[in-house]
Amino acid sequence: MAFSATLSTEEDTAKITLSGELDAASAPAFRSEIEKAAQSQPKRLVLFLQDLEFMASAGLRVLIFAKQKMGADVELYAVAPQEGIRETLVKTGFDKSLIIVDNYAE
Amino acid sequence: MVTRIDVYPTHRFAGYPLRMGQAFPFGATFVPGGINFSIFSKAANYCVLVLYERGSQTPLVEIPFRGLFQKAESEELVWGEFRIGNVFCMTVFDLPYEEIEYGFRMDGNYPRVNRGQPGIHRFNPDQVLLDPYAKGIGGRDRWGMTPNWENPFPHRGRIVRDDFDWEGDRPLEIPLEDLVIYEMHVRSFTQHPSSGCKFPGTFAGIREKIPYLKDLGINCIELMPIYEFDEFENSRYHPDTGELLMNYWGYSTVGFFAPKAGFAFTGQFCDGTQVADEFKNLIKDLHSHGIEVILDVVFNHTAEGNEYGPTISYRGIDNQTYYMLTPEGYYFNFSGCGNTLNCNNPVVRSMVLDCLRYWAAEYHVDGFRFDLAAILSRDPWGHPLPNPPLLESLAFDPILGKCKLIAEAWDAGGLYQVGRFAAYGRWAEWNGKYRDTMRKFLKGEQGILGEVSQRLQGSPDLYYGRGTGASINFITCHDGFTLMDLVSYNSKHNEANGEDNRDGGDDNHSWNCGWEGETTDPEILALRRRQIKNALAMLLVSQGVPMLLMGDEMGRTQQGNNNAYCHDTPLNWLDWALLDRYPDIYRFARSCIAFRHAHPVLRMPYHPGSELSWHGTQAWNADWHGRVIAFMLNGRQGHADDFIYVSLNMYWQTLPFELPRLPPDQQWRVFANTGAPLGEEIWDPGQEPILEDQLTFLMQGRSVAILVGR
Numbered sequence: 001m002a003f004s005a006t007l008s009t010e011e012d013t014a015k016i017t018l019s020g021e022l023d024a025a026s027a028p029a030f031r032s033e034i035e036k037a038a039q040s041q042p043k044r045l046v047l048f049l050q051d052l053e054f055m056a057s058a059g060l061r062v063l064i065f066a067k068q069k070m071g072a073d074v075e076l077y078a079v080a081p082q083e084g085i086r087e088t089l090v091k092t093g094f095d096k097s098l099i100i101v102d103n104y105a106e
Numbered sequence: 107m108v109t110r111i112d113v114y115p116t117h118r119f120a121g122y123p124l125r126m127g128q129a130f131p132f133g134a135t136f137v138p139g140g141i142n143f144s145i146f147s148k149a150a151n152y153c154v155l156v157l158y159e160r161g162s163q164t165p166l167v168e169i170p171f172r173g174l175f176q177k178a179e180s181e182e183l184v185w186g187e188f189r190i191g192n193v194f195c196m197t198v199f200d201l202p203y204e205e206i207e208y209g210f211r212m213d214g215n216y217p218r219v220n221r222g223q224p225g226i227h228r229f230n231p232d233q234v235l236l237d238p239y240a241k242g243i244g245g246r247d248r249w250g251m252t253p254n255w256e257n258p259f260p261h262r263g264r265i266v267r268d269d270f271d272w273e274g275d276r277p278l279e280i281p282l283e284d285l286v287i288y289e290m291h292v293r294s295f296t297q298h299p300s301s302g303c304k305f306p307g308t309f310a311g312i313r314e315k316i317p318y319l320k321d322l323g324i325n326c327i328e329l330m331p332i333y334e335f336d337e338f339e340n341s342r343y344h345p346d347t348g349e350l351l352m353n354y355w356g357y358s359t360v361g362f363f364a365p366k367a368g369f370a371f372t373g374q375f376c377d378g379t380q381v382a383d384e385f386k387n388l389i390k391d392l393h394s395h396g397i398e399v400i401l402d403v404v405f406n407h408t409a410e411g412n413e414y415g416p417t418i419s420y421r422g423i424d425n426q427t428y429y430m431l432t433p434e435g436y437y438f439n440f441s442g443c444g445n446t447l448n449c450n451n452p453v454v455r456s457m458v459l460d461c462l463r464y465w466a467a468e469y470h471v472d473g474f475r476f477d478l479a480a481i482l483s484r485d486p487w488g489h490p491l492p493n494p495p496l497l498e499s500l501a502f503d504p505i506l507g508k509c510k511l512i513a514e515a516w517d518a519g520g521l522y523q524v525g526r527f528a529a530y531g532r533w534a535e536w537n538g539k540y541r542d543t544m545r546k547f548l549k550g551e552q553g554i555l556g557e558v559s560q561r562l563q564g565s566p567d568l569y570y571g572r573g574t575g576a577s578i579n580f581i582t583c584h585d586g587f588t589l590m591d592l593v594s595y596n597s598k599h600n601e602a603n604g605e606d607n608r609d610g611g612d613d614n615h616s617w618n619c620g621w622e623g624e625t626t627d628p629e630i631l632a633l634r635r636r637q638i639k640n641a642l643a644m645l646l647v648s649q650g651v652p653m654l655l656m657g658d659e660m661g662r663t664q665q666g667n668n669n670a671y672c673h674d675t676p677l678n679w680l681d682w683a684l685l686d687r688y689p690d691i692y693r694f695a696r697s698c699i700a701f702r703h704a705h706p707v708l709r710m711p712y713h714p715g716s717e718l719s720w721h722g723t724q725a726w727n728a729d730w731h732g733r734v735i736a737f738m739l740n741g742r743q744g745h746a747d748d749f750i751y752v753s754l755n756m757y758w759q760t761l762p763f764e765l766p767r768l769p770p771d772q773q774w775r776v777f778a779n780t781g782a783p784l785g786e787e788i789w790d791p792g793q794e795p796i797l798e799d800q801l802t803f804l805m806q807g808r809s810v811a812i813l814v815g816r
Contacts, residue, residue: 024204056204057267057379064271088380091310091371093387 133239242378442518473510525568564649599666610669749815781806
């Protein structure tokens with residue numbers, strides 16, 4: 001499935017909904033959404049991952065880029081990642097710097 | 107900000123935009139806009155870059171390094187030759203690097219050599235070759251998955267991103283003499299179901315067990331080979347049991363720059379970067395818990411075997427450069443594994459150096475243990491060199507400047523260099539003499555106390571002037587018996603290896619305590635436990651660097667197999683339930699490690715002088731002819747430490763030991779006494795009870811006591 005990333009911003013919160021496969025080819029699109037989101041200087045970045053099917057190492061690097069771009073104080077949420085992606089986050093150690101939740105209520 | 111002006115293609119081949127590449131560095135490297143491919147061969151006059159879609163057996167494209175190309179922006183034909191000296195180099199633009207696997211075809215002006223025939227060069231342009239500098243290698247992505255034997259390109263180069271979020275991590279640089287090393291196999295450590303790991307048998311699995319390693323107290327793990335190897339190399343079925351026997355330990359390198367994909371949980375995703383990230387993440391996490399990582403590296407031979415072996419890479423690229431050959435073109439076999447890497451050829455020497463620099467700089471590895479390192483001191487014809495250039499280069503290398511360099515200072519060709527390895531003030535050695543002497547002492551051999559005393563004080567007879575850190579002390583390692591088997595078997599029992607018990611060493615210096623193998627005799631079992639604790643105690647109070655074998659802290663057995671290299675079974679896997687079976691052994695090991703960390707006088711960087719005194723059953727009067735010795739370290743002398751007195755009674759009867767007198771305000775306390783009843787044989791450091799009798803200490807037969815005076 002083709003990759004898509006959709007950004008919406010509400011007050012202090014930036015939300016990006018991801019779907020499809022996040023690999024080296026699609027990572028730049030995700031990265032540009034992160035850069036857009038960073039412009040509003042949000043306090044919280046929420047990534048909706050339920051429809052994201054695959055994340056390659058290039059995708060993980062955009063998450064690290066997001067952390068660096070937004071600053072350490074910004075809370076980073078990963079909502080409902082599929083099992084494979086959840087495991088990728090855990091064994092790469094990224095689970096420590098991001099809050100994995102099953103669902104997100106404002 | 108400098109903007110490069112050469113980030114554009116000049117040539118095109120089958121639609122792929124490209125240009126002359128950069129000769130350095132070798133391998134596949136990210137450059138602006140593309141990937142740079144660079145590979146050495148002195149003997150080849152023909153080289154082709156072969157690109158595959160991941161996993162495919164049919165190439166996507168084969169791009170020659172010399173020939174007619176199209177101009178980048180038109181259909182016009184143009185000549186191109188992408189080579190500098192003996193290096194073929196080309197940049198290909200716009201490659202989807204995650205989706206690509208790559209290799210090379212090479213040829214030269216040499217006659218074709220058939221399998222089994224000798225040959226100076228073994229070019230075969232029908233064969234696609236693995237890049238010796240490949241940083242990721244596909245083809246064995248899931249451990250133990252039966253390979254497709256028909257695959258014409260079984261070990262496949264992958265392109266790996268080397269950006270990783272280290273978050274400020276650096277190698278720890280713990281002084282060598284302060285290390286307690288734990289030797290382990292990545293898969294064996296957590297593959298057993300009893301490990302309870304979510305990612306068993308992998309780098310990620312080790313990470314799950316960091317709390318255990320912290321509790322045990324070790325501060326360095328030494329990983330048996332993690333360079334990409336083929337677990338199916340020479341795999342076979344046991345003639346009687348039908349068990350699949352594999353190259354399980356992995357002492358046979360396919361590629362020196364790639365971590366073994368099958369050791370990564372992420373291997374299944376066939377993405378070299380994720381495999382690298384998983385291993386880097388393990389190292390980062392270990393470092394944050396104060397644990398160093400040493401890699402066991404195998405530079406003495408490769409997985410290509412002898413004249414009958416497979417052509418994977420080196421021999422198809424430049425056989426004469428990479429291997430030691432007889433004048434006829436047979437492979438010298440100083441490794442016992444078919445071939446010998448030509449380590450003191452300047453090109454191969456550079457490769458080894460590049461490789462270690464890569465692991466030190468990109469993976470933050472803290473040190474290396476060199477398998478059969480004596481080979482690294484041989485010249486291209488096999489003669490030992492007085493001043494081996496490779497060893498010198500490694501010792502003086504700027505990037506490796508703080509790395510631990512540890513030699514297994516012997517080889518299979520009979521070169522034994524323990525105590526004589528070319529050290530350049532940097533190299534430490536696996537002290538094989540420590541192992542042999544202490545094993546003999548443990549089983550009660552008489553007349554070796556002079557040597558025992560040398561081993562206990564860091565082997566100054568071998569390493570005087572090099573410091574105690576030169577001596578890696580061990581009683582057991584992956585080669586040979588486990589500690590439990592050392593006290594349970596008189597001889598090896600390697601039938602499971604399918605070689606009629608011919609393989610494996612016979613010089614085990616072991617003693618079964620009265621019965622060969624499994625028994626229910628409570629006296630024998632008790633004696634074995636005591637002997638295990640005696641060994642652990644000796645190891646952890648010796649000057650030098652102690653190394654424990656995985657599982658010895660919980661009584662791991664290999665059923666008497668002293669060469670378990672081929673078993674992907676519970677014979678090798680650590681059974682974590684042993685912690686419940688032998689809690690006393692674990693507690694003993696853990697406390698001895700803690701005691702060592704608590705007492706700097708046990709970890710002197712130099713060989714002890716007047717701090718050390720020798721005793722026997724009489725204080726200040728050692729009898730050098732028996733089986734009994736004691737020593738005292740005066741921790742007040744320059745160390746702000748306590749007095750430590752260690753008595754070793756390897757005689758079979760109870761003996762009274764007269765204790766040396768302490769200064770008036772101090773008393774002897776007992777930290778360990780392996781002869782005491784279970785539960786009283788060890789105490790937490792700092793909680794040692796005061797001895798009632800400060801003058802005489804009664805030692806059970808075959809026991810070790812450690813007293814602390816303060």
